[in-house]
Every structure is written in C-alpha cells, then in structure tokens.
Amino acid sequence: MRKCLSFDIPAMLRSLLVLALALSILLAFAYEVRAETKQGTQVVQWPYAAGEPKKEELAEKLTARNFVLVFDGSGSMQEKRCSGQRTKLEVAKDAVVEWSSTVPADANIGLVAFHDNTWSKLPVATGNRDQFIRIVGKIAAGGGTPLDEAVSTAYDMLTQQAQRQLGYGQYTIVVVTDGMANNPAALTAVVNRILAGSPIVVYSIGFCIGPGHSLNQRGRTIYKTANDPVALRRGLKDVLAEAETFDVSDFGKK
Numbered sequence: 104m105r106k107c108l109s110f111d112i113p114a115m116l117r118s119l120l121v122l123a124l125a126l127s128i129l130l131a132f133a134y135e136v137r138a139e140t141k142q143g144t145q146v147v148q149w150p151y152a153a154g155e156p157k158k159e160e161l162a163e164k165l166t167a168r169n170f171v172l173v174f175d176g177s178g179s180m181q182e183k184r185c186s187g188q189r190t191k192l193e194v195a196k197d198a199v200v201e202w203s204s205t206v207p208a209d210a211n212i213g214l215v216a217f218h219d220n221t222w223s224k225l226p227v228a229t230g231n232r233d234q235f236i237r238i239v240g241k242i243a244a245g246g247g248t249p250l251d252e253a254v255s256t257a258y259d260m261l262t263q264q265a266q267r268q269l270g271y272g273q274y275t276i277v278v279v280t281d282g283m284a285n286n287p288a289a290l291t292a293v294v295n296r297i298l299a300g301s302p303i304v305v306y307s308i309g310f311c312i313g314p315g316h317s318l319n320q321r322g323r324t325i326y327k328t329a330n331d332p333v334a335l336r337r338g339l340k341d342v343l344a345e346a347e348t349f350d351v352s353d354f355g356k357k
Contacts, residue, residue: 150265176218185311219245
C-alpha cells in the first residue's frame with residue numbers, strides 16, 4: 104500500500120509570508136552607497152561586496168555586535184590637564200582597557216590607534232581581548248591627529264565585518280580623542296559618508312575638550328565630553344548601553 108505525502112499548505116504559506124516580510128524590511132532599511140568601479144560610478148547597497156561572501160567567510164554569529172575603537176595617541180595626550188597627576192594618555196589607556204573587559208564575550212572588537220607618528224590596528228574579532236590590551240599598553244603619545252583617516256579605516260573594518268555577517272548585527276565606531284582633527288573638513292566629510300551610507304553609529308568622547316568638535320553632529324552622532332577620568336570611564340561605559348537600546352527602525356533615518 105502506497106503512502107501519500109501530505110503537505111501543510113497553510114503552514115507553508117505562513118512561512119513564505121514571514122520570509123517575504125523580512126526581506127521587504129531589509130530592503131526598506133538598506134543603505135545605498137556610490138562605489139567607483141571599472142564601469143564607472145555605481146549605486147550599491149551597504150555592505151556592498153563584489154559578490155556574495157563564500158560560505159567559509161561568513162561569521163559564526165551573524166547578529167553579533169561590533170565595536171572598533173579609534174584611539175587618539177597624539178602629542179597632546181602627554182599633557183596632564185583633566186587627569187590629575189597623570190598624563191591624559193595614561194588615564195585614557197586605563198579607561199579603554201577597563202572598557203574592553205566589559206564588552207560581551209560574543210561581541211567583536213577592533214582597534215585603530217595613531218600615536219608617535221605611527222599606526223596600530225587590530226582586526227575586528229572575538230577572543231582578541233588580551234591582544235587588544237597589549238597593543239593599547241604599548242601606545243606612546245606623539246604626532247598629529249589624523250582623525251579622518253582613522254575613522255575611515257574603522258569604517259572599512261566594520262564594513263568588511265558586515266559583509267561576513269550579511270549586514271546583520273550592530274556596528275559602532277568609538278572615538279576617544281583629546282583634540283581637533285588635523286583636517287576638520289575631511290573628518291566631517293568622512294562622518295557624513297558613514298552616516299548617509301550605513302547604519303554604523305559614530306560615538307565619540309572628547310577628553311578635556313569642549314563640544315565644538317567635527318565629530319559632534321547634533322542628532323546624527325553621539326558625542327560626550329569628559330573633563331576628568333571618571334567622566335571618561337562613564338562615557339565608555341555608556342557605549343554598551345547605547346548599543347543595547349539600538350532600534351532597527353533607526354536604519355531608515357538618514
């Protein structure tokens with residue numbers, strides 16, 4: 104006697120409707136980016152890539168939170184203003200190390216630091232906290248403040264990670280700086296490009312500087328001032344709180 108295969112048609116239809124709704128939401132919240140290619144300027148959606156990621160390139164957790172910290176190690180960090188008897192660099196390094204230990208283990212972190220006329224970078228990943236701490240510990244103050252290049256590099260790192268996560272998850276650039284950028288106009292242009300073309304959050308802490316900074320774009324970026332070590336640590340702690348209150352509906356706001 105043959106057995107007839109039976110299908111739950113209503114259940115299948117419900118599943119298809121849910122899938123279609125999810126796809127429509129993703130498309131509604133997609134960001135468009137202008138990319139230069141051999142064929143000229145093309146409009147693509149963030150995070151754009153030259154084809155779909157290979158299976159082995161996909162992240163294990165597609166919904167992971169991601170943070171790239173931009174550390175200002177310029178010459179002015181040798182000063183002792185707003186930091187008691189210690190240098191701003193010492194205070195900032197301690198605060199950043201403390202913050203890294205509070206980031207959830209399943210979240211990815213990366214680092215972009217300019218200091219003493221050189222760069223230190225750590226790719227976005229989990230399980231790299233010890234390496235993060237070692238790199239921060241070796242930072243020596245010196246040189247200028249190329250914030251535009253640093254923030255742009257952080258954006259590239261998060262975009263590459265977003266490709267591995269198929270655009271899912273949360274993405275935050277965290278900037279700790281004590282001074283104005285070498286090129287404020289270039290920094291503003293970089294931030295505008297990030298905000299217009301991606302859901303990346305730009306969160307900055309101005310250590311011992313006022314609110315008049317290129318990174319402070321009211322209603323668009325998150326900017327906090329810190330005039331003492333306690334305020335600096337509190338500002339970094341709030342990064343995680345902001346990420347926890349992140350709403351997917353913000354994707355559609357430009």
